Amino acid sequence: MIDISSKDVVFREARAEGYIRLREETIRLIREGKIEKGDVFTIAKVAAIQAVKKVPEVLPLCHNIPITFVDVKFQVVSRKRVRVEAIVRTSARTGVEMEALTAVVVALLNVWDLVKKYEKDEGGQYPWTVIEGVRVTSKIKEQTNTCQGC
Numbered sequence: 112m113i114d115i116s117s118k119d120v121v122f123r124e125a126r127a128e129g130y131i132r133l134r135e136e137t138i139r140l141i142r143e144g145k146i147e148k149g150d151v152f153t154i155a156k157v158a159a160i161q162a163v164k165k166v167p168e169v170l171p172l173c174h175n176i177p178i179t180f181v182d183v184k185f186q187v188v189s190r191k192r193v194r195v196e197a198i199v200r201t202s203a204r205t206g207v208e209m210e211a212l213t214a215v216v217v218a219l220l221n222v223w224d225l226v227k228k229y230e231k232d233e234g235g236q237y238p239w240t241v242i243e244g245v246r247v248t249s250k251i252k253e254q255t256n257t258c259q260g261c
Contacts, residue, residue, distance in 0.1 A: 118204040122253040127211035129245035137229045148225045152185040155221035159183045162217035163210045176203040
């Protein structure tokens with residue numbers, strides 16, 4: 112791990128996004144609440160929030176930092192595509208980009224897991240299902256909110 116002890120504790124926020132391509136029929140089932148395993152977006156959101164808390168366990172050189180806020184949003188952006196956005200905040204000596212990216216990836220993986228029954232072709236393969244476009248869309252570091260004596 113790098114030494115961040117000389118850095119100031121400041122407000123930090125990272126936003127990340129990613130997409131999953133699904134069959135049109137699968138999107139319809141999600142919207143109608145007819146996925147056998149349950150409410151896809153609620154389950155994926157809870158999993159993503161849990162994953163943010165575990166980032167230092169799966170990315171061994173990440174610092175264990177206090178997470179002050181996580182939100183995960185889902186948007187059906189076309190007949191065959193879902194967008195996931197994660198927002199993560201902290202007041203710490205290092206940023207939360209890895210936490211935001213992890214939230215997105217875990218949410219997308221959970222969506223896939225919950226709908227895989229509907230995505231398989233006759234051979235048990237996933238020719239239509241694709242996770243794509245995972246990236247950090249913004250990060251904020253505000254020097255004005257430094258923590259005195261932290």
